[in-house]
Amino acid sequence: MERKRTPLWQAHKQLGARLIDFGGWDMPVAYPAGTIKEHRAVREAVGLFDVSHMGEAVLRGPRVREAVERLTTNAVASAPAGKAVYTLLCRPDGGVVDDCIFYKRSDEEFFVIVNASNTAKDLDWFRDHTHSLCEIDDVSDRTALVAVQGPKAVELVDRLAGGDLAGLPSFGFTEAVVAGVECMAARTGYTGEDGFELACAADEAMALWTALIDNLPPGGLPIGLGARDTLRLESRLPLYGNDLDDDHTPLEAGLGWAVKLDREFIGAQALRDQKQRGLTRQLAGFTIAEDARAIARHGYAVVDRSLGTGEAAVIGTVTSGGPGICVGGSIGLAYVPVARAKPGTALTIDCRGKDTPATVVAGKFYKRTQP
Amino acid sequence: MTSFPNDLRYTHDHEWLRAAGSAWRVGITQFAVDQLGDITLVDLPKEGDLVTKGQRFGTIESVKSVSDLYAPVSGKVTAVNGSLKDSPEQVNSEPYGAGWMIELEPTEQSELSELMPPDAYAQHVAAQ
Numbered sequence: 001m002e003r004k005r006t007p008l009w010q011a012h013k014q015l016g017a018r019l020i021d022f023g024g025w026d027m028p029v030a031y032p033a034g035t036i037k038e039h040r041a042v043r044e045a046v047g048l049f050d051v052s053h054m055g056e057a058v059l060r061g062p063r064v065r066e067a068v069e070r071l072t073t074n075a076v077a078s079a080p081a082g083k084a085v086y087t088l089l090c091r092p093d094g095g096v097v098d099d100c101i102f103y104k105r106s107d108e109e110f111f112v113i114v115n116a117s118n119t120a121k122d123l124d125w126f127r128d129h130t131h132s133l134c135e136i137d138d139v140s141d142r143t144a145l146v147a148v149q150g151p152k153a154v155e156l157v158d159r160l161a162g163g164d165l166a167g168l169p170s171f172g173f174t175e176a177v178v179a180g181v182e183c184m185a186a187r188t189g190y191t192g193e194d195g196f197e198l199a200c201a202a203d204e205a206m207a208l209w210t211a212l213i214d215n216l217p218p219g220g221l222p223i224g225l226g227a228r229d230t231l232r233l234e235s236r237l238p239l240y241g242n243d244l245d246d247d248h249t250p251l252e253a254g255l256g257w258a259v260k261l262d263r264e265f266i267g268a269q270a271l272r273d274q275k276q277r278g279l280t281r282q283l284a285g286f287t288i289a290e291d292a293r294a295i296a297r298h299g300y301a302v303v304d305r306s307l308g309t310g311e312a313a314v315i316g317t318v319t320s321g322g323p324g325i326c327v328g329g330s331i332g333l334a335y336v337p338v339a340r341a342k343p344g345t346a347l348t349i350d351c352r353g354k355d356t357p358a359t360v361v362a363g364k365f366y367k368r369t370q371p
Numbered sequence: 372m373t374s375f376p377n378d379l380r381y382t383h384d385h386e387w388l389r390a391a392g393s394a395w396r397v398g399i400t401q402f403a404v405d406q407l408g409d410i411t412l413v414d415l416p417k418e419g420d421l422v423t424k425g426q427r428f429g430t431i432e433s434v435k436s437v438s439d440l441y442a443p444v445s446g447k448v449t450a451v452n453g454s455l456k457d458s459p460e461q462v463n464s465e466p467y468g469a470g471w472m473i474e475l476e477p478t479e480q481s482e483l484s485e486l487m488p489p490d491a492y493a494q495h496v497a498a499q
Binding site for chain 1: 435
């Protein structure tokens with residue numbers, strides 16, 4: 001089947017990107033600099049990401065707040081206009097349909113950005129669970145999305161916007177003209193760095209991208225999906241399909257901060273019940289020392305050989321793993337029994353037949369020093 | 372189209388071999404490197420180990436994936452590129468030079484005749 005192309009596909013070709021199939025999209029996994037240099041460029045300077053494959057929708061109508069209130073675990077409907085809110089969409093049993101960001105434009109209109117691979121599923125979910133309380137407009141095909149991330153990102157975007165954007169607070173968003181292109185500019189991202197995500201009309205995306213590339217400061221690079229993944233993991237941002245899915249709840253994933261249980265929403269009762277019973281398993285971050293020379297990847301088993309039977313008991317599963325490019329060794333996330341999720345706990349991970357020692361750590365693997 | 376060095380022989384698994392005295396030096400091709408992306412770890416056998424054609428002799432981890440290295444011919448490992456332990460990125464930068472992996476003393480000379488010359492390997496790559 002023909003892979004889908006973003007409006008910036010031609011630019012990626014010209015930049016010499018290696019393109020791969022990502023959920024049906026022909027996307028740059030890395031440019032000639034390579035994933036490691038791209039990762040460091042975002043930590044030290046600025047990186048540009050084409051994330052136009054992500055899905056976007058507008059929910060609007062006089063009763064849209066009631067609809068959004070039902071769909072979202074976080075306090076989205078009651079947020080002030082101009083605020084972006086990270087939230088989960090849950091099933092009645094508390095399993096996660098998707099994680100996404102809602103942008104409240106007014107009491108009668110919300111914009112939402114969802115994971116590319118979940119776009120069709122999420123739009124169906126919205127339609128099935130809002131009972132005609134609002135109009136749902138899928139704008140994915142006519143919307144492009146460019147992320148500008150890193151310590152030099154704000155200066156770059158602010159300059160191209162005529163000095164209007166540096167004052168935007170974290171998770172604030174606004175309409176802005178960047179390099180002559182009308183954008184929705186949000187102070188958000190998926191790298192752990194400061195920066196913006198810029199949504200614009202698909203047919204204007206090339207003008208925006210070209211202006212950003214032409215104005216990149218020294219050290220700035222375009223960034224492929226390879227580094228997008230290593231950056232988000234280092235900052236311990238979850239990835240749907242790896243760390244989040246139907247079978248795990250946001251509480252198990254450590255996202256309780258994005259779940260406001262004093263509200264009524266789809267899955268609220270199941271999550272309140274789970275909280276009252278207590279969790280049995282939890283998503284834990286782990287590090288593997290450099291000298292172990294191993295990377296624990298998605299799907300590898302966390303094992304316990306202390307049972308004395310000679311057989312290893314599988315006590316958990318790695319959901320994400322990769323090299324800790326800015327923190328050394330390798331890092332990852334795994335669902336493990338709550339008793340094994342405490343920081344400092346020693347875990348054993350079966351890395352392709354080799355028992356590999358790992359240590360549970362709290363919080364982000366990488367935390368930026370600037371606010 | 373990528374061209375492949377003329378003095379090398381190649382396998383379907385994207386490894387190259389270069390005669391080095393009575394031994395053969397082994398590495399992976401530019402095509403393999405391009406597919407893997409940035410390489411972060413290379414696990415190799417020890418000198419003196421015996422390897423069997425088609426069997427795993429090591430692993431190579433890139434940022435995104437892990438792959439097995441298969442012995443191109445059966446033989447005894449006579450040298451290992453120890454510098455890859457600390458600098459695996461040499462495989463990316465110089466796959467036919469500093470990024471070599473092991474040297475093998477073949478035990479079955481007939482297996483060498485099954486290796487591909489550059490033009491056959493280029494066709495194999497073009498068909499991927």
